[in-house]
Amino acid sequence: MRRVCLTLPTDRACGATIRAVAEEAGYGARSFGVEVHLLVLDSSGAEVLAEHREVVASLPTVAGVVVHHFDEDDQRTFLREVIARSGIPAPDHVLDLMLPDRVSYGACTNRAFLIAEALGCTSVHRRDSDSRYQYLDGEPVFPLHHELTALGRRAADMTGLVSRSRLDPACADRPVALVGGSFVGEMSVDVEEIRRLDPDVYEDVVGLSIPSGYPEIWRRNLIAESFRGAGTAPHTGDRTTLMSVSPMRVDMCNIALDREVYGRVPLPPATDTIGSDYFLIHLVHDARLPGVLHNRHIVNFHTGERRSDAGFLAYQLRFAKFLLSAPHFNAVYAAMKEAGDALLDTEGHVRASTVAGFVRDSTRVDRSENAGRLAVLDRSYRTLGGRYATAAGVLVSVREQLLDEARQDMEEFALLTDAWEALTAASRAHHRPELGPDLFHEPVRGIA
Known part of the structure; x- marks a missing residue:
């Protein structure tokens, strides 16, 4: 039976989301005859963790759904064994990259990728704790429907299963590697406030993420589309397009990837950096x-929490690191775009070593470019005043650290990419059919 992993990484209270995602898992098992492994990766504090355990324990048992609720101790136990089995160099450093003591959007999803490998899953379907499903005619609209319909199928076989196709016919024999949608509703709360306070400052700040050399009309369009998702219009019926999916059109709260992608290249493990988990979308596209x-x-x-002063400052740090990562990632994306089909070997597999090389090359981006970005950010935030001026002061106090981390994050991404296929192979070897759905010798917390 086909196994898939529906994962929800979290570090905050989200009992309602856990219940909703469990309902989506049940839908997938019933409608597609697959075994859905619902994987809650929990980095919450003790009180919230206890609440989540109660929520998971109260979930109804559903045929074809296996629920795993792993706290960070569980995840560390798994990672230590997999890393040791892989035989890769610098095991302690790799463990830190996989389970850092700071927020990392890429690292939490990388852990889901490795656990999915150990569970024998063919795909990973990611949701986020701060999201809900739309409803149509009183029923939730689950993205899993389209994900399970298309993922892994030969593109040419999708005729009649999608609303339209914009795929290059030369790619028709390749399997569908990614299925995704976006979000509707609120755009990023802090970025939206900048736009409302001063549209010119908004253009200056968000424009820092756009590669240099873009024609002005393209640049303005990209700025206008950033952070906005799919707008606010409600779902009224399905529309699906077979295509090379633009990273601007999907969000990591609403995405599924085939293991042929994440089994070969990880996400960047950068800490406190929004957008760092979008790398594989670019790879699939390019x-x-x-x-x-x-x-x-x-x-x-x-x-x-996102609307509190502490949440505001935390986001501003992550946003600043996103802007400082931009020249490095843009260099990688440009190299991958130029490589095109050469990113794949003769069997259609992603060449991880090629990707790692591009990432390593990006560390040579001139540091002065990022120093200029911080200067623009400082000037812009002081223009806005209030708590933005406070954030500017905080960013100035850690200026050198931020500049160092922008390059170091890419170096560590290259290192992890070099080790990744050994880690995924060790994860697959970790699976023990005699233990049933559990990854540990002792029963995991949750429902089996």
């Missing part, structure tokens, strides 16, 4: 692997 774009968009919302 390698001309087929994807399906759908409109079962997830509803985005922001927790109270």
